[in-house]
Amino acid sequence: xxxxxxxxxxxxxxxxxxxxxxxxxxxxxxxxxxxxxxxxxxxxxxxxxxxxxxxxxxxxxxxxxxxxxxxxxxxxxxxxxxxxxxxxxxxxxxxxxxxxxxxxxxxxxxxxxxxxxxxxxxxxxxxxxxxxxxxxxxxxxxxxxxxxxxxxxxxxxxxxxxxxxxxxxxxxxxxxxxxxxxxxxxxxxxxxxxxxxxxxxxxxxxxxxxxxxxxxxxxxxxxxxxxxxxxxxxxxxxxxxxxxxxxxxxxxxxxxxxxxxxxxxxxxxxxxxxxxxxxxxxxxxxxxxxxxxxxxxxxxxxxxxxxxxxxxxxxxxxxxxxxx
Amino acid sequence: xxxxxxxxxxxxxxxxxxxxxxxxxxxxxxxxxxxxxxxxxxxxxxxxxxxxxxxxxxxxxxxxxxxxxxxxxxxxxxxxxxxxxxxxxxxxxxxxxxxxxxxxxxxxxxxxxxxxxxxxxxxxxxxxxxxxxxxxxxxxxxxxxxxxxxxxxxxxxxxxxxxxxxxxxxxxxxxxxxxxxxxxxxxxxxxxxxxxxxxxxxxxxxxxxxxxxxxxxxxxxxxxxxxxxxxxxxxxxxxxxxxxxxxxxxxxxxxxxxxxxxxxxxxxxxxxxxxxxxxxxxxxxxxxxxxxxxxxxxxxxxxxxxxxxxxxxxxxxxxxxxxxxxxxxxxxxxxxxxxxxxxxxxxxxxxxxxxxxxxxxxxxxxxxxxxxxxxxxxxxxxxxxxxxxxxxxxxxxxxxxxxxxxxxxxxxxxxxxxxxxxxxxxxxxxxxxxxxxxxxxxxxxxxxxxxxxxxxxxxxxxxxxxxxxxxxxxxxxxxxxxxxxxxxxxxxxxxxxxxxxxxxxxxxxxxxxxxx
Numbered sequence: 042x043x044x045x046x047x048x049x050x051x052x053x054x055x056x057x058x059x060x061x062x063x064x065x066x067x068x069x070x071x072x073x074x075x076x077x078x079x080x081x082x083x084x085x086x087x088x089x090x091x092x093x094x095x096x097x098x099x100x101x102x103x104x105x106x107x108x109x110x111x112x113x114x115x116x117x118x119x120x121x122x123x124x125x126x127x128x129x130x131x132x133x134x135x136x137x138x139x140x141x142x143x144x145x146x147x148x149x150x151x152x153x154x155x156x157x158x159x160x161x162x163x164x165x166x167x168x169x170x171x172x173x174x175x176x177x178x179x180x181x182x183x184x185x186x187x188x189x190x191x192x193x194x195x196x197x198x199x200x201x202x203x204x205x206x207x208x209x210x211x212x213x214x215x216x217x218x219x220x221x222x223x224x225x226x227x228x229x230x231x232x233x234x235x236x237x238x239x240x241x242x243x244x245x246x247x248x249x250x251x252x253x254x255x256x257x258x259x260x261x262x263x264x265x266x267x268x269x270x271x272x273x274x275x276x277x278x279x280x281x282x283x284x285x286x287x288x289x290x291x292x293x294x295x296x297x298x299x300x301x302x303x304x305x306x307x308x309x310x311x312x313x314x315x316x317x318x319x320x321x322x323x324x325x326x327x328x329x330x331x332x333x334x335x336x337x338x339x340x341x342x343x344x345x346x347x348x349x350x351x352x353x354x355x356x357x358x359x360x361x362x363x364x365x
Numbered sequence: 366x367x368x369x370x371x372x373x374x375x376x377x378x379x380x381x382x383x384x385x386x387x388x389x390x391x392x393x394x395x396x397x398x399x400x401x402x403x404x405x406x407x408x409x410x411x412x413x414x415x416x417x418x419x420x421x422x423x424x425x426x427x428x429x430x431x432x433x434x435x436x437x438x439x440x441x442x443x444x445x446x447x448x449x450x451x452x453x454x455x456x457x458x459x460x461x462x463x464x465x466x467x468x469x470x471x472x473x474x475x476x477x478x479x480x481x482x483x484x485x486x487x488x489x490x491x492x493x494x495x496x497x498x499x500x501x502x503x504x505x506x507x508x509x510x511x512x513x514x515x516x517x518x519x520x521x522x523x524x525x526x527x528x529x530x531x532x533x534x535x536x537x538x539x540x541x542x543x544x545x546x547x548x549x550x551x552x553x554x555x556x557x558x559x560x561x562x563x564x565x566x567x568x569x570x571x572x573x574x575x576x577x578x579x580x581x582x583x584x585x586x587x588x589x590x591x592x593x594x595x596x597x598x599x600x601x602x603x604x605x606x607x608x609x610x611x612x613x614x615x616x617x618x619x620x621x622x623x624x625x626x627x628x629x630x631x632x633x634x635x636x637x638x639x640x641x642x643x644x645x646x647x648x649x650x651x652x653x654x655x656x657x658x659x660x661x662x663x664x665x666x667x668x669x670x671x672x673x674x675x676x677x678x679x680x681x682x683x684x685x686x687x688x689x690x691x692x693x694x695x696x697x698x699x700x701x702x703x704x705x706x707x708x709x710x711x712x713x714x715x716x717x718x719x720x721x722x723x724x725x726x727x728x729x730x731x732x733x734x735x736x737x738x739x740x741x742x743x744x745x746x747x748x749x750x751x752x753x754x755x756x757x758x759x760x761x762x763x764x765x766x767x768x769x770x771x772x773x774x775x776x777x778x779x780x781x782x783x784x785x786x787x788x789x790x791x792x793x794x795x796x797x798x799x800x801x802x803x804x805x806x807x808x809x810x811x812x813x814x815x816x817x818x819x820x821x822x823x824x825x826x827x828x829x830x831x832x833x834x835x836x837x838x839x840x841x842x843x844x845x846x847x848x849x850x851x852x853x854x855x856x857x858x859x860x861x862x863x864x865x866x867x868x869x870x871x872x873x874x875x876x877x878x879x880x881x
Contacts, residue, residue, distance in 0.1 A: 079773070109773050111548075111565035118562060145553050148560045195822050201553035223508075223821045224550055226814060239507030240822060362552050 066307040068128045071102045074294075075120060075132040077113025084133045087292045090328060091162060091312075094321050098311035112202060114142045114149045121151035124297040128304035131159065134295040140348040141202045144355050153348060157300035158340040160312050161293035163325075164333035165246040167208045167265035167286075168276075172238045173257055180262040180282055183242060184216055191219035197231035197243035200224050201362075205231070205244040208265060208288040210354050212244070215284040232259060246290055247273070248329050265289065291333060293340060309336045371493070374722025377422050378730055383723070386423045387731050390430030391738045397431075398438020398454075422723040428698055429677075429724055430731035433485060436637060436673050437735055440477045441743060444666075445470060446761060447582045453637025453673035455574060455803060456645040460658065460665025467661055468603065475605030476663055477670040478739040479612065480619050484671030485732035487623040488630070488678020493725050495682075506631075508818035509829055513836035513843070515811045518639060518804065520846040532797045540805020541812075543568055550814045551821065563777035570806045572769045572778045573785045577803065579765045580786025581793045587758035605740060611663065618648050618664050619671040626672035630679020637676045638807055641669030642800075678728060 074092065076084045085105070092103040108116040116132055117139060124130040134156070143149040169180060177183040187194045198205035201224050209222050223240055225231040228249045235243035236258055247270060253259040254273065261276040265288040269278055279286040294312075296305065315321050316334045325332055335343055377383060419427070439454030444461035457477065464473040506514075519537070546557045547567025558564035607615065622644035629640035648668035649658045658665050681698075769782035792799050823829030831837045 107774050109566070110775065111562045114565065115562050115775075146555060146565075148555065148558070149562065193824065201548075201551060221821055221824070223818050225818065226550070233504070234507050237504035237507055239509070 066303060067099050067101055067311075068301060068304050069101060071104060071129065073104050073106055073130045075106050075108055075116045075124070075130065077108060077110075077116035077132070077135070077138075079107055079109045083290075084135060084292060086328065086330070087133060087163060090321075090324060090330060091315065094315040094318060095308075095311055098314050099308065111149070112138050112142060112200075114146075114151075117142070117156070118149065118151045120295065120297050121155035126157075126297045126299045126301070128296070128301050131294050131296045131300075131308075132156075134158070134293055136161075136291045136293075136344065137204050137207055137347055137351060138202060139295075140344065141207065141351055141355075144348070144351050145202055145359075153341075153344045155298045157296040157298060157305060158337070158344055159294040159296055159300075159305055160309055160337060161291050161333060161335035161340045161343065162312070163293075163330045164289045164291040165248040165331055166270065166289040167205060167244060168247045168250060169242055169244055169262040169265075169279075170232055170235055170250055170254065170259040171242045171262060172236050173260055174238070175241070175260060177242065177260075177262060180277065180279070183262055184218065186241075187216070187218040187220055192221055194242070195221045195223050195240040197223050197225055197234050197240045197245070199228045199231050199245065200226060204288060204290040205246070207351060207354065208244050208286070210358060211286055211288060211350075212279070212284065214354070215279075215286050235259065248331060251329060293335070305337065312336065370719055370722045373719045374724075374726045377719065377723040378426065378726040383423050383426050383727070384730070386419070386427040387430040387727060387734050388738070390427040391434040391731060391734045392742070394431035394434025395438040395441070395735070395738065395742055398435030399441045421720050422727075425698075425720065425724045426727035426731075429681075429727045430734065432698065433481075433674060433677050433728070433731045434735050434738070436677065437478065437481045437670075437739060439673075440481075440666075440670055441474065444473045444477065447578065453641050453676070454669070455578065455638065455800070456641040456669035457666055458578060459645070459800065460660070460662050463659070463661035464663075464666065465661075469661070471603040471605045472607070472663075473661075473666055474739075474743050475607055476611075476615065476666045478605065478736055478743070479607055480615065480622070480667040480670040481674040481739075482732055482736045483616075483619040484623040484626055484673070484675035485677065485735070486729065487620070487671075488627050488675040489725070489729035489732055490678075491627050492678040492681055492728060493722075505835060508815040508822065509833045510835045510839070512812065512815035512819050513830065513833075513839035515808045515815060517839050517843040517846070518643065518808045519812070520843050529796075532795075533801045536792065536797050536799065537801035537805045540802035541809045542805075543573070543802075544806050544809020545813065547810075551817045561777070563775060563781075567810060568781065568806065569773060569778065570803065572773075572782050573806055574803060575765045575769050576782040576785030576787075577789040577792075577799050579761050580783065581789040583758040583761040583765070584786075584790060585758075585793075586761070587755060605743065615663060615667045618651075618667050621647060621651070622668040622671035623675040626675025627679035627682075629672070630676035631682055637673035640672040640676045640679075642804060644668040644672035674732070681725075681728065 074088060076088060078084045085107075088103075088105055092105075096103050108119065110116075113135055117134070120130070120132040124132075140153060143152055169183065171177045171183070177186065183194070196209055198209055200206060205228070206222065206224060209220055212218075213220055223231075223234075225234065228245045232243045232245045232250050232253065234240045235245075236253065242262070247264060247266075250259055250261075251272065254261050261273055263279045263282060264270055264273060264276050265279050265286050267278070267280070267287055269276065294308075312334070313336065316332060322332070378387075436453055440457045440461065443454040443457040444465050447458055447462040461473045461477065464470070544567070546564055548555050548558075548565050555565055625644045625647060626637075626640045629643060630637075645665060645668045648664045649655055652658065652662075652664055654662075765782060765786075766779050769778045770776065788802075789799055791797075792802075819829055820827070830840060
């Protein structure tokens with residue numbers, strides 16, 4: 042029985058890192074980190090990578106709390122509405138789900154105005170992939186096919202409300218084409234379907250497909266990043282092909298509204314030191330995590346910008362999607 | 366190249382340190398799996414952080430053995446307490462519990478252990494020999510094919526309805542309806558959530574399963590009290606190892622169920638739960654004594670147990686060959702690979718061949734270890750059975766509450782579990798079978814999403830299911846499986862039989878219960 046309770050406790054919380062003695066200016070010694078997804082997912086990978094280093098820099102203990110459900114909305118509602126704003130509670134915030142959740146569902150009531158963005162840590166850029174035996178050799182082939190027969194070229198995404206779904210919508214707008222969007226439950230099923238030729242293409246992310254691209258099972262047509270990626274130097278960006286499209290899936294940290302500004306500054310400074318640490322950089326590279334450090338107000342601005350953009354897109358297609 | 370990795374893997378796995386990791390993984394897995402609601406997926410997720418500091422091969426060997434042992438652990442609770450420890454053990458309850466009730470708990474557990482060994486070794490052998498080849502085949506299963514597999518799975522409902530077929534169908538329909546709760550995959554619209562965020566992700570069937578199976582049992586135990594002797598949680602008094610004759614009798618069933626397990630495991634998105642029901646159904650279909658199923662029949666234990674352990678190897682095949690997880694547990698395992706700095710996919714067989722083959726060998730060794738540890742450890746379960754009813758009942762409730770909470774760390778899920786407990790109690794009182802509800806709940810979301818995806822791919826035309834050879838064949842089998850359960854099929858059989866006498870025997874064979 043005692044073991045049972047111990048196991049249940051272990052399931053609830055996982056202690057990471059150790060409390061250092063140095064004074065970093067952070068007001069708390071223990072920080073609860075909420076994650077809106079199950080243990081072992083992408084958010085957890087970020088937590089397990091960053092928090093041991095951050096704990097040392099900041100001199101605090103991090104305690105992970107997994108609150109899966111409603112694509113993170115349960116955790117973020119708690120962050121916005123209930124979490125104490127004394128620096129003792131923060132949450133991993135995933136974009137675009139952080140904003141698309143409440144844009145798409147009126148019953149989700151938190152907004153980004155009720156949280157304090159701390160910093161973005163990683164971004165997995167979007168990418169368009171096709172099977173290695175696909176007739177589409179280039180992104181232009183793909184666009185031409187979509188123009189020639191509107192609504193018939195099937196393109197997978199990781200689910201309605203996810204980054205790839207909105208990337209497809211943004212692309213449709215930018216290129217003036219109509220795709221047949223097929224939502225899957227996660228990136229894996231989406232690119233697998235493309236690889237097996239079940240769908241014509243998949244809009245997915247670089248980190249999850251890179252091994253398959255490297256082995257020649259998938260062909261990358263374009264990346265949705267600002268610049269060409271060092272690991273895929275031959276793959277053009279959508280921007281250089283003439284489509285204004287930079288998108289991806291990002292994960293960072295945010296606190297509740299009115300988070301103490303000294304704590305926020307202390308944490309951002311500590312994160313900056315972690316990002317500069319070569320050991321951390323190597324660990325991130327080993328896991329194929331693409332560091333995209335966007336601190337403080339810039340992160341807040343990025344979220345605001347996304348919110349406005351997605352609100353506009355959703356308003357224009359909402360009736361069409363939900364009338365089905 | 367591959368040959369040398371095969372040997373390197375073997376010599377890695379027999380390192381004392383790695384064998385110790387397998388032993389530890391087996392013990393922990395059996396314990397966690399035996400607890401209601403603590404699934405194999407959770408066992409892996411819990412242990413994953415512990416492996417960070419281990420060598421990749423040691424950590425992966427531990428995780429693999431944990432996964433296998435959790436599968437068996439689930440059946441200990443299923444047989445002794447009528448409370449499946451993992452969803453994959455739910456089918457074991459049907460015959461395992463009655464057999465334990467009749468004083469043969471040891472035999473039931475022994476059969477489960479032996480079947481697990483056969484299923485597990487089969488899948489490990491499959492894993493070692495054909496993993497590099499099978500990856501391509503898996504790619505042929507997209508939404509259209511998976512929809513057809515799920516339809517075939519739904520036909521299992523017909524055969525799970527002990528007693529009234531109408532009540533069974535009703536229960537299955539309720540399960541399918543409950544599976545509709547949550548966000549619609551293609552529109553993002555929440556359905557039947559009544560504004561509760563906790564229902565946006567749908568009903569977690571593990572939570573429902575704990576309530577449906579364990580609460581009615583706990584209530585039954587408490588209501589019965591300690592006064593009457595007789596039905597307590599079953600004791601393991603008899604010998605566990607099956608006799609030579611029993612062993613020979615279970616071989617064909619184990620082999621068939623093991624093959625089903627490997628096959629189901631291969632298909633992404635379906636896991637031990639689907640495989641065990643599928644195997645149970647097939648065992649019943651092939652059996653000459655169908656009426657014995659549900660009353661404590663050996664074949665009814667062997668089939669799901671061989672299948673749910675065989676799933677492990679099957680599910681690892683696409684994970685390793687292509688980096689496509691075949692089940693939620695292998696998805697977590699895949700996370701473990703990435704933690705150790707190994708990118709999944711075809712490169713696992715080349716760049717990281719030594720670690721990969723260590724993992725494959727570890728699956729084989731873990732199966733043998735599980736058999737040995739199981740023989741020793743399972744006896745310890747007798748401790749649980751000596752506790753009086755009025756203690757066991759509440760303990761089941763407490764375990765169910767902890768288990769349902771721990772899945773998503775959600776208090777809401779405790780309420781959901783209790784609600785399903787009440788449904789289970791009502792079903793029991795009205796003699797409505799609960800397993801069809803579970804099948805509906807598991808397959809509902811798969812059917813829902815793959816149907817919508819297929820129609821999007823096919824431009825809204827249902828013809829896509831018949832243009833695709835794999836799905837067409839599977840759907841025809843499903844149609845036959847439904848038809849053979851109706852009186853209609855029997856009369857066609859007789860009609861043809863009258864015209865062409867020689868056609869009759871094969872029809873009787875293929876057509877399950879056509880002779881009723």
